[in-house]
Amino acid sequence: MRNKTEKTAKTVLVISSQVIRGAVGNRVNIYVLEQLGFSVWAMPTIIMPWQPRQGVSHKLAVTAADFAAFAADIAASPKATEIDAVISGYFVAPEQVEIAADLIKNLKQKRPDCLFLCDPIMGNENGPYVLQSVMRAVGEKLVPMADLVKPNRNELEWLCGQQFHDNAAMVATIKARFNRPFFVSSAFPIRPEAMGNLYYDGKEVWLAEHPAFATELNGFGDIIASLFLFHYLRGAKAQELVQKTCAAVYACLSWTLQCGADELALASAPFDWAAPPEKVELTRLV
Numbered sequence: 001m002r003n004k005t006e007k008t009a010k011t012v013l014v015i016s017s018q019v020i021r022g023a024v025g026n027r028v029n030i031y032v033l034e035q036l037g038f039s040v041w042a043m044p045t046i047i048m049p050w051q052p053r054q055g056v057s058h059k060l061a062v063t064a065a066d067f068a069a070f071a072a073d074i075a076a077s078p079k080a081t082e083i084d085a086v087i088s089g090y091f092v093a094p095e096q097v098e099i100a101a102d103l104i105k106n107l108k109q110k111r112p113d114c115l116f117l118c119d120p121i122m123g124n125e126n127g128p129y130v131l132q133s134v135m136r137a138v139g140e141k142l143v144p145m146a147d148l149v150k151p152n153r154n155e156l157e158w159l160c161g162q163q164f165h166d167n168a169a170m171v172a173t174i175k176a177r178f179n180r181p182f183f184v185s186s187a188f189p190i191r192p193e194a195m196g197n198l199y200y201d202g203k204e205v206w207l208a209e210h211p212a213f214a215t216e217l218n219g220f221g222d223i224i225a226s227l228f229l230f231h232y233l234r235g236a237k238a239q240e241l242v243q244k245t246c247a248a249v250y251a252c253l254s255w256t257l258q259c260g261a262d263e264l265a266l267a268s269a270p271f272d273w274a275a276p277p278e279k280v281e282l283t284r285l286v
Contacts, residue, residue: 016089023264028222097137118146205286208246
């Protein structure tokens, strides 16, 4: 674990799902950010024993009233000014999205330098897994106010209302509609049998690729969001940010498969999350 006294140390509020067992949502954000030396405040939108992939389980969605009470307590706390950044992720209801948006606005009023990263968790290549009303709320309330955005390719298509067939079209749309840093996972790879991740920092566009694996594991997007924020806050250049972020994802995937685990093997991962082994191919597109 990195030393908390380092200049990179920040406090981050993460707003997403919480599982009792496994590695997805807030569980991933908390672990990775704390390994990087950050303090984490975690605000759950839903609590469940495990992610749906692991089987049927009881789900405890945080009601709008309770979620609003959480937000009010945070906003009113004198310690709220400690929060340097916010990551938003999975929501179960549009009311939660509106409450989160108001909380983030409040935090930004207290700390104009408070950074907001929106991870618009909506679904994947198999289709959406949140309500259409949640998708609309995220697109209308959170994405416009975000400083950084981290969708996968499908989520970007839903946000934009159009289908993409290449990276050039994605970048052109991001520039025209948003013009802020975007990290797009599951971008179009150049190399065969590779997984692509695209980063646009407002000027440069980089594509990072690593070998693709057939796996049902989840939580990689949460890793990306945490590392994206970490490297951005420490002022990393675009090339370094995308390289180190994707290298850590690949290292974690490789280690998890080596362990034969059914969830991301975070705690036993034998590498430095801030400086993982460099095993990704980089291509500058712009």
